[in-house]
Amino acid sequence: MGARRFNIHEQISSADELFLARLAAEVSECHFRAPSHIRVRWGIPSASEADEPKLHPGDLTKVQLCDLEAAVVLFLKQDYAAAKSALEPFVAINHEEASKLYIKILQKLRVADWDKIARRINRVSTDTLFVPAGSTEVIDGQKVILIHQGLSKSLGHDAPRCVVKYVTHHEMLHEQLGTSPEDPHPPLFRRLDRSFPERSRTIAWLQKHSFHTIDGVRA
Incomplete structure (x- = not known):
């Protein structure tokens, strides 16, 4: 459901x-x-108690991995706007962990229609959106x-x-x-x-x- x-x-x-x-x-x-x-x-x-972000390199290049690590650091520093921008290229390639973190950031920023965006992104791994x-x-x-x-x-x-x-x-x-x-x-x-x-x-x-x-x- x-x-x-x-x-x-x-x-x-x-x-x-x-x-x-x-x-x-x-x-x-x-x-x-x-x-x-x-x-x-x-x-x-807006807060979520999802698991802390984890990096799964997958098919990422060394440059992409460095960029993803930098995005996670921005998130942990609570610079959510910068982290959102840094994660967008990974969302575009359907990177699962980056997409989950991106959804969490949308909640933190109270982005309008974040739930619609999350439903689309969540199709990477599931058709169901779970919320706090x-x-x-x-x-x-x-x-x-x-x-x-x-x-x-x-x-x-x-x-x-x-x-x-x-x-x-x-x-x-x-x-x-x-x-x-x-x-x-x-x-x-x-x-x-x-x-x-x-x-x-x-x-x-x-x-x-x-x-x-x-x-x-x-x-």
């Missing part, structure tokens, strides 16, 4: 807003024994947790309560443990993540509806 396209300008219902606020407070109190100081709201996450279900981001100077509106009742797939709780818990866990982009899921994180109630059902639902999970993208 492919992920449907969501319009960032669509309006979440007030009932969904209230539901998420109450659920976030519940997760904070029940799992972390303290109120969260980070607002949790619906949105379209949640992320922690800084918006207008404030740190917020974004829960993908595709999980909502008014704009999305009406995800089971346990799914929204799990995604919220997952993002709060990142904050509690202070994980880094270089190592987002260390052993302690994975152990605590696996202890979440109804986790198997939740992961299966997310994968079915084309969302990234810590266990990968396919059931």
Whole structure:
């Protein structure tokens, strides 16, 4: 099942807003024994917890390999605009790893219609686009947790309560443990993540509806 396209300008219902606020407070109190100081709201996450970029030389020349390495360095330095330009020649030749990284950069830059571009690029390896279900981001100077509106009742797939709780818990866990982009899921994180109630059902639902999970993208 492919992920449907969501319009960032669509309006979440007030009932969904209230539901998420109450659920976030519940997760904070029940799992972390303290109120969260980070607002949790619906949105379209730009961050992705996909695997870190890896280089597979394939049929690349030495010059191309150097260019690809330089593109990855730009990405790691968070110079996303420059990295995007550097990767475009590799996307044009359907280099799989470069294409995956390019899609991630489109999300970081919030490029208009990035999902359409990603669907076309993803045909290199799959016909399905997988997207992050949640992320922690800084918006207008404030740190917020974004829960993908595709999980909502008014704009999305009406995800089971346990799914929204799990995604919220997952993002709060990142904050509690202070994980880094270089190592987002260390052993302690994975152990605590696996202890979440109804986790198997939740992961299966997310994968079915084309969302990234810590266990990968396919059931």
